[in-house]
Each structure stands twice: as structure tokens, then as C-alpha cells.
Amino acid sequence: SAVISQKPSRDICQRGTSLTIQCQVDSQVTMMFWYRQQPGQSLTLIATANQGSEATYESGFVIDKFPISRPNLTFSTLTVSNMSPEDSSIYLCSVEKGTGGARTQYFGPGTRLLVL
Amino acid sequence: GQQLNQSPQSMFIQEGEDVSMNCTSSSIFNTWLWYKQDPGEGPVLLIALYKAGELTSNGRLTAQFGITRKDSFLNISASIPSDVGIYFCAGQRYGGSQGNLIFGKGTKLSVKP
Numbered sequence: 001s002a003v004i005s006q007k008p009s010r011d012i013c014q015r016g017t018s019l020t021i022q023c024q025v026d027s028q029v030t031m032m033f034w035y036r037q038q039p040g041q042s043l044t045l046i047a048t049a050n051q052g053s054e055a056t057y058e059s060g061f062v063i064d065k066f067p068i069s070r071p072n073l074t075f076s077t078l079t080v081s082n083m084s085p086e087d088s089s090i091y092l093c094s095v096e097k098g099t100g101g102a103r104t105q106y107f108g109p110g111t112r113l114l115v116l
Numbered sequence: 117g118q119q120l121n122q123s124p125q126s127m128f129i130q131e132g133e134d135v136s137m138n139c140t141s142s143s144i145f146n147t148w149l150w151y152k153q154d155p156g157e158g159p160v161l162l163i164a165l166y167k168a169g170e171l172t173s174n175g176r177l178t179a180q181f182g183i184t185r186k187d188s189f190l191n192i193s194a195s196i197p198s199d200v201g202i203y204f205c206a207g208q209r210y211g212g213s214q215g216n217l218i219f220g221k222g223t224k225l226s227v228k229p
Binding site: 001004033041042043044045092094101102103104105106107108109110112 | 222
């Protein structure tokens with residue numbers, strides 16, 4: 001398994017501002033991901049945070065809106081830029097453990113964002 | 117994006133009853149994962165399934181990877197109040213988009229003492 005922490009755990013932000021969310025894992029991992037969970041909804045993958053290269057974004061998510069950093073194998077940040085109320089969600093990071101056909105993802109506790 | 121068909125959407129049961137929920141997809145997956153999410157928390161992994169037909173238990177929880185690789189179920193036996201929460205299935209394919217962990221919409225479980 002993996003022990004994952006996120007900061008901040010929650011925040012209330014004003015429209016038009018930006019928030020950077022940090023994710024720290026207790027061991028080196030190759031794969032780290034960022035998900036969004038809108039109120040009462042399931043999880044949607046935003047992007048894969050690649051160490052040493054640009055993040056890989058899923059359809060509907062762009063780097064200008066959700067810039068991601070991955071400076072090393074235990075840490076990543078997600079920035080939610082120029083926020084609007086529609087960005088109010090839980091943002092979760094996850095890490096992949098295992099290899100080959102036995103991979104599993106573990107999730108952090110999430111960052112609850114409310115945009116006013 | 118693509119989602120799995122997870123049912124039921126919600127369940128209200130009496131303590132001690134057994135629970136069953138399932139996920140289906142039109143596409144095959146290499147891995148099926150089941151998570152539980154409590155309010156204010158991130159999803160916690162319950163069971164991981166890697167082979168078609170695999171049946172795996174974790175305490176009172178049992179899950180199976182469907183033989184067609186397009187479905188999975190989760191059973192909870194003798195439910196207790198702390199089983200309350202939202203259960204998500206997730207399917208994963210390898211290759212292409214490396215994350216590609218696709219989630220069901222969740223089953224909200226309520227247990228009446």
C-alpha cells in the first residue's frame with residue numbers, strides 16, 4: 001500500500017484566483033495521478049503526473065487550467081487556475097503500486113475546494 | 117468520459133443482512149478494483165482482482181472478476197453499521213492512456229441498526 005497526504009485538506013477560494021494542491025507519498029512511485037470528484041459524483045481522471053516531463057491530460061482537461069508539477073518520485077502539485085464556482089470539487093491524488101498485470105491505485109484523502 | 121454501469125445506486129438494509137452490488141461494462145478490463153469512500157475521505161481500496169474468474173475475499177467482503185472480463189460483483193456478508201459509505205468499482209486497462217482507471221457511479225450503502 002501507500003501513505004499519501006494532501007495539502008490543504010480543504011479551502012474556500014474566490015472566483016478568479018488559483019490554488020495549488022500538494023500531494024506527498026511515503027515511498028517512490030513511478031505513476032501519480034490527479035482526479036476530480038464533483039459533488040455527489042464519481043471520480044474522473046484529470047491527468048497523469050509524469051516525473052521529468054509534462055503531464056498527460058485526459059480529454060476535457062488542459063494544462064493552462066490545471067498545471068501539474070512532478071519534481072521527484074514522491075511529490076506532485078496540481079494547480080486549479082482562474083477558478084470559477086464550477087471548479088468546486090474534491091481533488092484527489094493517487095499513486096500506482098505493483099507491476100505488470102497486478103497494479104493497484106491508492107488514493108490520498110482529497111482536497112475539498114469550494115469556489116465562491 | 118466512459119463510466120461503468122454500477123448498481124444499485126443506493127441500498128438501505130438492516131444490520132446483519134447481506135449486500136450485493138455489481139458493475140458491468142461493454143468493454144473488457146484487465147483489472148477490477150473495489151473501493152469504499154467515507155464522508156470527507158478519499159477512496160480506500162477493498163479488493164483488487166487481476167484474473168478473469170478470480171474470486172477474492174477480504175474479511176466479510178467477497179468480490180469476483182467476471183469470466184467475460186466485462187463485469188464484477190462485490191458481496192458484503194452480515195453487514196454492520198460501519199459498512200455505511202459509498203462503494204465504487206473501477207476497471208483498468210493497460211496500454212494507451214496509462215491512468216485509465218474508470219470508475220462506476222457508486223453504490224451508497226445505508227445500514228439500519
